[in-house]
Amino acid sequence: MPKPVIITCAPTGGIHNPTMSPHLPTTPEEIAEASIEAVEAGAAIVHLHARNPETGQPDPRPELFHDFMSRIAQSCDAVMNVSTGGGLGMTREERLRAAVATSPEMASLNVGSLNFGIFPMAEKYSQWKHEWEPAFLEMTRDFIFRNTFADIEYVVKELWQGHGTRFEFECYDLGHLYNLAWLIDQGWLEPPFFVQMVFGVLGGVGADLDNLQHMHTIANKLFGASYEWSVLAAGRHQMSFATQAAMLGGNLRVGMEDSLYLGPRELTPSNAHQVAKVRSIIESLGHTVATPEQARERLGLKGAARVTLRRS
Secondary structure (H helix, E strand, O other): OOOOEOEEEOOOOOOOOHHHOOOOOOOHHHHHHHHHHHHHHOOOEEEEOOEOOOOOOEOOOHHHHHHHHHHHHHHOOOEEEEOOOOOOOOOHHHHHHHHHHHOOOEEEEEOOOEEOEOHHHHHHOOOOOOOHHHHHHHHHHHOEEOOOHHHHHHHHHHHHHHHOOEEEEEEOOHHHHHHHHHHHHOOOOOOOEEEEEEEOOEOEOOOOHHHHHHHHHHHHHHHHHHEEEEEEEOHHHHHHHHHHHHHOOOEEEEOOOOOOEEEOOEEOOOHHHHHHHHHHHHHHOOOOEOOHHHHHHHHOOOOHHHOOOOOO
């Protein structure tokens, strides 16, 4: 029997702006509610970013993470995965603040630098809710999302060796798989490894199913039985790539970080709607979805009791 499919939901991210959807969660209350609803719909993992509650701008402050993570922990048993990608333009130290403060079960880790271009999205809008939004998009025309070998080594040693936090290794291109293999060869990490293959971001590997097949083949050669793999695709490619991942025996990620839509020209009313849709697809294929506890077991996580949260 195929293993249950682990669904990750990324409810807000640091890419899309409030102008783009009235449903994008931005306050701690909204992010917590979106995460809880996603877990109730079938997600096992929630991949978390914070936003400034007043402006919706990506925000690294640990107190925001403590706020919504505590709310989530009180309402469900989700695996909470804290981003170390933060918001584009943040320093390495800013990107790590929340993960160091909360010592989560999981954190994301981008395993290579790339040109991360979201500036074309600005062409779709002529009016903005907040002044920061068009400049934030436009600056990525001349921007490198920095994840050097020194940066990656620092994060691994700080979070894995210091906190027992495991990683969602985000691989935006073929070379990132080899970067991860090099890290493993250094003896800095222990299996199982959770590899998130990312498609459709301008500057990374394109959203072509041949690319998915090839990256899956190479990952199998590099990591064998020591890894779990997952797929996310940006924008309109989200559901088709999620479906393909499930068909190939992998896991998948949805959420409004990656796409604001439920279908063609249809804004998703919530993250839970995306989770419910992909769960229906998974179950129609004859698969089941993993619970948070099943995800913890398969990914070798330390358990929710070892996460550092301010509980009311």
